[in-house]
Amino acid sequence: xxxxxxxxxxxxxxxxxxxxxxxxxxxxxxxxxxxxxxxxxxxxxxxxxxxxxxxxxxxxxxxxxxxxxxxxxxxxxxxxxxxxxxxxxxxxxxxxxxxxxxxxxxxxxxxxxxxxxxxxxxxxxxxxxxxxxxxxxxxxxxxxxxxxxxxxxxxxxxxxxxxxxxxxxxxxxxxxxxxxxxxxxxxxxxxxxxxxxxxxxxxxxxxxxxxxxxxxxxxxxxxxxxxxxxxxxxxxxxxxxxxxxxxxxxxxxxxxxxxxxxxxxxxxxxxxxxxxxxxxxxxxxxxxxxxxxxxxxxxxx
Amino acid sequence: xxxxxxxxxxxxxxxxxxxxxxxxxxxxxxxxxxxxxxxxxxxxxxxxxxxxxxxxxxxxxxxxxxxxxxxxxxxxxxxxxxxxxxxxxxxxxxxxxxxxxxxxxxxxxxxxxxxxxxxxxxxxxxxxxxxxxxxxxxxxxxxxxxxxxxxxxxxxxxxxxxxxxxxxxxxxxxxxxxxxxxxxxxxxxxxxxxxxxxxxxxxxxxxxxxxxxxxxxxxxxxxxxxxxxxxxxxxxxxxxxxxxxxxxxxxxxxxxxxxxxxxxxxxxxxxxxxxxxxxxxxxxxxxxxxxxxxxxxxxxxxxxxxxxxxxxxxxxxxxxxxxxxxxxxxxxxxxxxxxxxxxxxxxxxxxxxxxxxxxxxxxxxxxxxxxxxxxxxxxxxxxxxxxxxxxxxxxxxxxxxxxxxxxxxxxx
Ligand code: SF4
Ligand code: SF4
Numbered sequence: 001x002x003x004x005x006x007x008x009x010x011x012x013x014x015x016x017x018x019x020x021x022x023x024x025x026x027x028x029x030x031x032x033x034x035x036x037x038x039x040x041x042x043x044x045x046x047x048x049x050x051x052x053x054x055x056x057x058x059x060x061x062x063x064x065x066x067x068x069x070x071x072x073x074x075x076x077x078x079x080x081x082x083x084x085x086x087x088x089x090x091x092x093x094x095x096x097x098x099x100x101x102x103x104x105x106x107x108x109x110x111x112x113x114x115x116x117x118x119x120x121x122x123x124x125x126x127x128x129x130x131x132x133x134x135x136x137x138x139x140x141x142x143x144x145x146x147x148x149x150x151x152x153x154x155x156x157x158x159x160x161x162x163x164x165x166x167x168x169x170x171x172x173x174x175x176x177x178x179x180x181x182x183x184x185x186x187x188x189x190x191x192x193x194x195x196x197x198x199x200x201x202x203x204x205x206x207x208x209x210x211x212x213x214x215x216x217x218x219x220x221x222x223x224x225x226x227x228x229x230x231x232x233x234x235x236x237x238x239x240x241x242x243x244x245x246x247x248x249x250x251x252x253x254x255x256x257x258x259x260x261x262x263x264x265x266x267x268x269x270x271x272x273x274x275x276x277x278x279x280x281x282x283x284x285x286x287x288x289x290x291x292x293x294x295x296x297x298x299x300x301x
Numbered sequence: 302x303x304x305x306x307x308x309x310x311x312x313x314x315x316x317x318x319x320x321x322x323x324x325x326x327x328x329x330x331x332x333x334x335x336x337x338x339x340x341x342x343x344x345x346x347x348x349x350x351x352x353x354x355x356x357x358x359x360x361x362x363x364x365x366x367x368x369x370x371x372x373x374x375x376x377x378x379x380x381x382x383x384x385x386x387x388x389x390x391x392x393x394x395x396x397x398x399x400x401x402x403x404x405x406x407x408x409x410x411x412x413x414x415x416x417x418x419x420x421x422x423x424x425x426x427x428x429x430x431x432x433x434x435x436x437x438x439x440x441x442x443x444x445x446x447x448x449x450x451x452x453x454x455x456x457x458x459x460x461x462x463x464x465x466x467x468x469x470x471x472x473x474x475x476x477x478x479x480x481x482x483x484x485x486x487x488x489x490x491x492x493x494x495x496x497x498x499x500x501x502x503x504x505x506x507x508x509x510x511x512x513x514x515x516x517x518x519x520x521x522x523x524x525x526x527x528x529x530x531x532x533x534x535x536x537x538x539x540x541x542x543x544x545x546x547x548x549x550x551x552x553x554x555x556x557x558x559x560x561x562x563x564x565x566x567x568x569x570x571x572x573x574x575x576x577x578x579x580x581x582x583x584x585x586x587x588x589x590x591x592x593x594x595x596x597x598x599x600x601x602x603x604x605x606x607x608x609x610x611x612x613x614x615x616x617x618x619x620x621x622x623x624x625x626x627x628x629x630x631x632x633x634x635x636x637x638x639x640x641x642x643x644x645x646x647x648x649x650x651x652x653x654x655x656x657x658x659x660x661x662x663x664x665x666x667x668x669x670x671x672x673x674x675x676x677x678x679x680x681x682x683x684x685x686x687x688x689x690x691x692x693x694x695x696x697x698x699x700x701x702x703x704x705x706x707x708x709x710x711x712x713x
Contacts, residue, residue, distance in 0.1 A: 169433075
């Protein structure tokens with residue numbers, strides 16, 4: 001019995017070493033993402049495109065909604081695009097509308113304020129950092145794209161997006177997709193501009209290089225200080241977004257989240273993810289020591 | 302062992318049949334199935350299972366409250382976020398016995414490992430119902446890697462840990478099947494599996510909390526904390542310990558005839574011991590939660606409505622059960638410890654539901670209407686719980702979990 005016990009111990013020990021080796025391998029594998037995260041490189045694509053929406057110009061005509069619908073071949077809306085009654089309640093992008101315009105009776109403004117909502121095409125998108133199958137890509141051109149062919153529908157991207165942008169096809173039983181604005185990536189690649197920007201009759205949406213847009217926005221604030229609040233929404237929020245907003249009333253009044261960190265949200269998980277390799281290397285050692293220390297006791301006990 | 306003697310004389314299929322009906326003739330076995338409890342289960346299943354079918358015919362929208370603002374409903378809030386900490390039983394028991402060498406807890410190891418395995422298995426079942434394309438569930442492991450994602454980590458760990466736990470439990474299955482040789486190998490890898498299990502659990506228990514680090518604007522500031530991963534980890538330890546107390550209590554009550562003397566006889570003493578360990582965990586957890594508030598300087602928030610709810614969670618569902626457990630341990634009363642354990646478990650479930658559902662998007666208009674689950678979803682959850690219990694009981698009835706198989710004296 002004793003002999004047999006020893007033999008068993010031997011084998012157990014050897015197995016333990018093997019696991020430790022495996023774990024170290026795992027750490028190496030998991031170490032990569034943490035390293036990749038540690039140095040987010042934004043400098044690679046200095047000419048990324050963006051959009052500037054000037055909410056003081058927007059008249060709530062919903063032409064952009066209709067242009068978006070046509071450009072993306074989306075199903076006809078429940079309420080026609082020239083119908084004003086949609087403003088009676090707040091809407092959000094859905095599986096059949098990449099963008100929506102909402103109306104606000106804002107304090108300090110005689111006229112109603114209209115706000116266009118869509119994916120903001122973040123500089124460091126939370127949706128992309130959150131997706132376990134990397135269904136999102138921040139393209140060199142600027143738009144953040146979603147790939148339905150790898151998505152398995154966990155909806156963590158929706159939990160992580162601070163702007164409530166991605167919608168989900170809850171009605172579809174077997175092939176649901178996440179749906180969101182693509183900033184008309186195809187058109188941009190072909191040298192065109194996004195449908196909404198092209199259709200706006202009052203020029204409330206400007207398409208261009210993000211850094212140029214920031215200049216334009218700051219310039220407008222400087223020239224018309226009475227017209228705008230002093231903030232370009234999207235310049236810093238959640239690490240900055242491709243979509244920028246100018247407004248005449250404080251942004252929180254228009255349901256823009258005002259509690260977001262300035263740095264990319266993915267930074268919050270960086271510490272955690274980089275602790276992973278540590279656990280993978282330290283734990284086997286510590287537990288192994290404990291086991292070795294108690295091993296004799298165990299055999300006797 | 303009765304099984305054995307009958308089995309030897311019979312053919313192979315009959316032997317298997319005998320295993321399944323626990324050696325009873327089929328008619329007798331069937332008659333034994335008609336009990337009030339089983340009837341209630343059957344009723345719930347007859348409503349819930351078709352509803353699960355409906356989800357695959359008409360989409361999630363017809364059965365859950367999940368929406369564009371609230372992507373995760375109680376299917377995950379309960380099935381994954383509450384289910385996984387309650388399944389920490391496997392790693393806490395295996396660590397205590399195999400790593401720290403507390404041999405006297407041996408009679409509870411198999412129960413702990415089985416509870417953990419079943420818990421993870423069912424967490425995956427909830428997931429399969431919830432995710433859009435369940436047949437792609439292996440994608441993070443084989444098709445497209447998203448290593449910046451905490452969920453990627455969770456996916457890897459839950460799947461590997463599920464395998465690890467199955468291996469940890471396999472000796473019991475192999476004993477039941479009389480597969481002596483295979484069993485010998487299964488026993489040999491126990492320690493390796495235990496260590497692998499502890500690493501994996503440490504990481505994914507905390508990773509479940511880390512998932513919410515990506516939602517700083519959405520989770521109420523009293524619940525959002527840089528410490529969430531630590532909170533989730535520490536609470537999983539005492540959740541696991543209390544769950545072992547709870548499950549062994551129920552099993553010793555309703556499946557007495559399937560347990561042996563070493564299990565029943567030592568249970569009270571072991572319960573108090575587990576309670577003691579849980580106390581330590583709860584104390585650390587309670588202190589950390591308070592430090593959490595201090596760290597982010599959120600004292601002012603405590604006087605709001607949500608602050609009240611926070612205090613309910615932390616005082617009534619962490620501090621009070623901690624005190625009950627302490628009292629039970631001091632007096633050496635297994636009865637009081639059991640009360641404390643059930644109370645603490647309710648607290649763990651409450652915390653997880655708070656973070657994943659109740660306090661998520663707390664600032665959206667119409668929040669509380671939006672999170673009420675429809676009756677259909679409640680029935681789906683109930684029927685999965687029923688299945689969970691039935692399968693658990695099925696295994697306890699047959700395999701040597703609450704008892705040692707006399708044919709394997711050197712066993713667990
Ligand atoms: S707004 Fe949301 S969906 Fe769009 S890129 Fe940013 S995180 Fe992703
Ligand atoms: S729902 Fe799809 S795109 Fe979103 S995180 Fe999950 S797998 Fe990725």
